[in-house]
Amino acid sequence: MDWDKLRIFHAVADAGSLTHAGDVLHLSQSAVSRQIRALEESLNTTLFHRHARGLILTEQGELLFDATAAMNKRLDAAAARIRDSEEEVFGELRVTTAIGFGTLWLAPRLAKLYEQYPDLNIDLMLEERVLDLPMREADVAIRMKEPSQADLIRKRLMSVRMRLYASRKYIEAHGEPTSLSDLSAHRLICQNVNSEQVGAGANFVTSLLANDVSKMLYVNNYYGVLQAVRNDLGIGVLPNYLMQDFPDLVRILDEVESSEVPVYLAYPEELRQSKRIAAFRDFVQEEIISHRKQLRDKENR
Template sequence: MDWEQLRFFLELARAGRLVIAARRMGVDHTTVSRKVQALEKSLGRPLFLREHEGYKLTEAGRALLPQVEAMESAYVGISDSLPTLGEQLSGQVRIAATEAYSTLLLAEQLAELGRRYPHLKVDLLALPRAVQLSRNEADIVITLERPERGPFIITRLTDYRLHLYGSADYLAQHPTITQVEQLSGHRFVSYVDDLLFSKELTFLDELLKNAKADLCSTSVLTQQRAVAAGAGLAILPAFAANQEPRLRQVLADEISFTRTFWMLMPIELKDIARTRTVWNFLREQAAQEQTTLLPPLQHKESVDE
């Protein structure tokens, strides 16, 4: 029995659709179909029912599945014990994360991943919206919302800090802000309320009663560029805003928000070597970025000095 054919069988059994299985394997969908058909021919029985909504296992397919999963677990164990095999990881892993985390942190981290595993193909979805694992839009998702239920593996990836920022030029044109109440006379930049993909991004109500944004965008990086250009004040993630030299923290000793990034993947992918490797890599990288994600809080004493 050909292990290569069994790998394609296993991927199609998990994905339920040729195009998704092909994406994960990093091949064309015709390759998946050809490999599965060859396996079925060698076994002398159909393993899938081809239906309009996708591929479903036959009785023979359901009987074969746990045996192939056991073979996969054995292979993963060998890969873990022999690093040279791990370096040959191949196939595709699709990661979805919030726009700022993807652009400012993951992009560089994935360059290192590529150096470690040159045969691994990665898709990075940097989106200012929620991605649905249940729709197979991604294999690993980094999100602000922790699902209450679902067949997922979930971990708390990292906390991160946000502060109120304004540009040096904007702040120079207005009286010095020494208390929260003085913010009511300022312009704000924020998210478009009815297009928010997470309740964790509602900051203005916590900051100032009845505060309204004068400029709104679904993109936090667009908000940051607007604030740096003098459009007003905004709550921005420190790992992004602290990279912009035109920005200054406002009431740094008083205004601070902490949010959490959760990382999820479908439970059926947890024993696949490539997804587990990427999962562990992302956790490792997040741990190394703690100073960037959670910079020390500023206090009046240190500012006065």
């Protein structure tokens, strides 16, 4: 099958328009149209439904688009490996992690990485959905559980626990709980147990709600929970990695916490030699070592 025709087909399917695809490919609309017709004739099928609003893939077109999308991702991976054969660390690195960890722990530390590698460009994709690393939806991931996908190199970075925190101003105004039963007199700020989150966090919230907690504020990520806690709205369920960067938070009920949440860094086997990933991996590990040391120093004071 002619790769040029497949490349043009993919551009048209992605753009939904012959004109827009032609602009991307620097070809005329008529040239693009001829290539699509020739491809349809060679396959003896119709790939697009044509109507006034643009082009829509047929069922056969969808099958072909899935194949060309996979091919493009493999080509991107090959190009990344070729670029990574150079000595310098440069270019784009797509990093995916959860909203809370990415916003509250990772992003504030990236300035140090840029100081070391000013030509490295991070595309930080923050979402709870697990992106497909082997299919090149991202280059490297930091996940709050061990990845289950095959063909991934994975390294355990640290462990996290969910705990209860409040602001000093809130405690001064409403008092500090001394037992779980005291939570019934306070507003609990947390993620809804049905929202997408690590199981340990959801189980922890479920156990807290068993204490006749009636006043609630649900937020669908830890960044929002943190902002509500720091603005004196109640007692929040937050990951313990925040204590280093937000020393104004006061831990409530020191013996109460979730089960352990493992944090893993993972990337595709085919990017094992990537200097960009090695630079990012080493940076994260160094920051975690520093993070642990500061927490130990604080606890020993």
